[in-house]
Amino acid sequence: MVTAITTKPWLVQKYGGTSLGKLLDNICSSIIPQYALGHNLIVVCSAFSGTLKASGTTSLLLQCIAFAELGIDAQKRLIDLVDLIRDNHLHVLEAFASAPARVATHTKLYDDTVAAVQKECETLKRFLLAAQIVGELSPRSKDRVIALGEKLASVIVAACLTSIGTPAKPVFLDNIISSAFGNSIHDQVAALERLGPKFYHVLADQIGGQIRQCGQEIPIVTGFFGIMPDSLLQTVGRGYSDLCAAMCAVAVGAEELQIWKEVDGIFTADPRKVPSARLLSTVTAEEATELTYYGSEVIHPLTMDQISDACIPLRLKNVFKPSGHGTIIYPSSGDSASISPITPISPISDSSDGSSSRATIPLSSFMLKNGYHGTQQERRRPTAVTVKDDILLINVVCNRNTKSQGFLTQVFDRLERNKIPVDLVATSERHVSLAVQSPGDPSTLLRLKEEFERFGQVAISPSMSIVTVVGHKMRNMTGVSNEILSALASAQISIYLISQGASKINISLVVGADDALAAMNAIHGEVLKIPTHREQENRFIPGPWLY
Ligand SMILES: Nc1ncnc2c1ncn2[C@@H]1O[C@H](COP(=O)(O)OP(=O)(O)O)[C@@H](O)[C@H]1O
């Protein structure tokens, strides 16, 4: 664990790609400097995106990889795309540097940063053009390409901060895995898997070492922390910088991890899809994890494991409304003994929009005061509803000559071999229904079907969605399943699979993709409706002193 440079508490802030793309000036000239006053700050950056993540730098780099794999026929497209990535970053830098108060200051820093961006992009171009001749990139080479997005972002953010008097230093983590485990780890995928969560703890220690080297400068850490043996995108997936930020928080024992986004926090449903969705002041770590696994991509699903183990609260905040309270996700184990070691959140000043700073109360008294983990008060309604799209429903009926006791083993063995993750399962002795994510490659599905047909009859229904209702201790809420089913019945929505009980806090149903939005709205309207006055009294409500 890193020793604090001063007695100020550690705070880790992660900024998403679209937030950086849209509000870099505000983040660097207002939000970060204010928080840096009272904290030892660590900033974790994703790659810049413009308006949409789908057209952001990481997506463009993935496109570059695709062009490299197409061979030299795609040479011009590849060169143009790398140039576009370079120009996007130079524009961002220029826009910041040419703001009225900044013209003609720090020109050397500006010129050096322009040169650094150009050099990185030129190196990438040469590397990809060479790869085009072979027409193939290894998973590790792909990781090296992806790494550039976060590298450019941290170079630019550090330069912008430094140029306005908040000294900052980029911290690259693209070699962190070799530093932690040596190069041999890349040949030992199985060993890495065996390490499980411990793997991330070892990485966190290494990251702590790099952070310490920044001294009084704010570390601007790349959210990319490959190179993974099986590629970071395969092992962790898109959105990996949330996990990186969690490791930074663990490394320094941060008082809080903040993930800054373009939404106020976690809502009772996706606010883009359910107009009546309400912002939640708090959710438990388990609820947040379930929500992210089942479609509410607010934080990367692996993030919670890291910070829960270390008892660090996570706060989601909106870059467009820095003074908002956001949503706090408490590290919880359902065991009140786990509350006491959590250090109180220190006062956080947040006046970039003109509001004055207000103190927060210590976290432990906050939780006890509100009975959040107490035995008396429980949420009387589920917390949120979410939808996961692109789901296939696979039904397999076991052949008469297949022994029923080996049937499930065979089914799961085939899924494992084809690397298809299963979201939900319902079984009877000779039947199994599986809700799985649509494999990107249609040949994988065809292969799986053929393999299943060796021991059963198979029916695959495409275009399905999973609707999941999540709620802390929902199992104890008598009648909640009935309410969910009634809401769907009233909306005349057919249900293809129901799963309750596998997780104490979720009820999931498979519906046709065309019905998913209506199902979410029906459940939100009926089951998560605004509580009556009496229900409200029993429920956690943040006091004004929190804002
Ligand atoms: N329950 C939910 N609460 C809040 N946002 C949700 C929820 N479910 C889905 N979302 C969506 O997740 C997105 C996350 O915010 P955004 O800032 O766009 O992400 P990023 O940081 O990756 O750019 C929002 O666009 C929002 O519509």
Ligand SMILES: N[C@@H](CC(=O)OP(=O)(O)O)C(=O)O
């Ligand atoms: N830039 C990466 C990693 C990431 O975490 O992104 P974001 O924080 O913008 O979701 C991606 O696009 O997947």
